[in-house]
Amino acid sequence: MGISSCSRTRRRGLVIILLLHLTAAVYGSNYFEDFDITWGGGRGKIVNNGELLTLSLDSTSGSGFQSKKEYLFGKIDMQLKLVPGNSAGTVTAYYLSSQGANHDEIDFEFLGNLSGEPYTIHTNVYSQGKGDREQQFRVWFDPTADFHTYSILWTPQTIVFSVDNVPIREFKNLEKMGVAFPKGQAMRLYSSIWNADEWATRGGLIKTDWSRAPFTAAYTNFGYMAWMPLHLDSSINQAKLRWVQRNFMIYNYCSDAKRFPAGFPPECRA
Numbered sequence: 001m002g003i004s005s006c007s008r009t010r011r012r013g014l015v016i017i018l019l020l021h022l023t024a025a026v027y028g029s030n031y032f033e034d035f036d037i038t039w040g041g042g043r044g045k046i047v048n049n050g051e052l053l054t055l056s057l058d059s060t061s062g063s064g065f066q067s068k069k070e071y072l073f074g075k076i077d078m079q080l081k082l083v084p085g086n087s088a089g090t091v092t093a094y095y096l097s098s099q100g101a102n103h104d105e106i107d108f109e110f111l112g113n114l115s116g117e118p119y120t121i122h123t124n125v126y127s128q129g130k131g132d133r134e135q136q137f138r139v140w141f142d143p144t145a146d147f148h149t150y151s152i153l154w155t156p157q158t159i160v161f162s163v164d165n166v167p168i169r170e171f172k173n174l175e176k177m178g179v180a181f182p183k184g185q186a187m188r189l190y191s192s193i194w195n196a197d198e199w200a201t202r203g204g205l206i207k208t209d210w211s212r213a214p215f216t217a218a219y220t221n222f223g224y225m226a227w228m229p230l231h232l233d234s235s236i237n238q239a240k241l242r243w244v245q246r247n248f249m250i251y252n253y254c255s256d257a258k259r260f261p262a263g264f265p266p267e268c269r270a
Contacts, residue, residue, distance in 0.1 A: 054219070055216065078219060081217065084144035089195060089209075108152070114206060120136050121139060121163070123136070123137075172270070177266045193216075
C-alpha cells in the first residue's frame with residue numbers, strides 16, 4: 001500500500017517536532033570525561049585519547065563501565081562493535097538503569113553466537129522493579145565487522161529502541177491501562193560483558209569456549225540529546241518498525257501463551 005503525500009507530509013512534520021524538542025546534543029564526547037570503568041581489574045580500557053572504550057571477558061572476569069551523569073529522558077546513541085567469531089555464551093549488555101528494588105531499566109543485550117550464526121538482540125523494559133517484557137531480534141548485518149549505532153529514545157510518552165536509526169521496538173506509555181511506565185527516576189548508562197553460558201546461546205546448550213578468550217567489545221561515538229518538557233508526538237517510522245518485527249523478531253512476550261496462562265499483560269492488548 002502506498003503512502004499518500006499527506007501522510008508523508010504529516011510524518012515529516014512529526015520528525016521536525018521531535019528534533020525541536022530534543023536539544024543540548026553531546027556527540028563524539030571523550031570517554032574519560034563521560035564514563036568510569038567500574039569493574040573488571042583492568043579488562044576495561046579507554047584508549048585513543050578517550051575516543052574508544054573496550055570491554056573484555058576472560059575465564060576469570062568480565063568488565064563494565066557506567067556514565068558519570070544521570071539522565072531523565074532524551075536520546076542515547078552508542079556505536080558498538082561486538083565480539084567477533086565464536087562468542088557463544090557471552091552477553092554484552094548496554095542499558096539505562098536507576099537504583100534500588102523498585103528501579104527502572106531499559107535494556108539492550110547482545111547474546112553471543114557460534115561462528116557464522118547471527119547475534120540475538122535481547123530487549124527489555126523494567127518499571128518500578130518489574131520487567132518480563134522481553135522481545136528478541138536477529139540482526140540484518142554482521143555486528144562484529146564494523147561499528148553500528150544502537151539508540152534508546154526515552155520520553156514521557158514512549159521508549160523506542162533503534163539500530164542504525166531503524167526502529168526495532170516501541171514501548172508506549174499506557175499508564176491509562178494500569179501499565180507502569182518508567183518516567184520518575186533518573187538513570188545512568190551502563191555497559192558490561194559477562195559470561196552467561198547457562199542460558200545465552202540456544203538456551204544454554206552451547207557453552208563458552210574459553211580457548212578463544214579474551215572476548216572484546218568496542219565502543220565509540222557516544223551521543224546524548226536532552227529532551228525538553230514540551231509536547232512531543234511519536235515520530236518513529238512505522239513502516240520500518242513493521243519490517244523489522246515481521247522479518248527479524250524471534251521472540252515476543254506478548255505471544256508467549258505458555259508464559260502467561262492467565263492472560264497476557266494489558267499492554268499486549270493495546
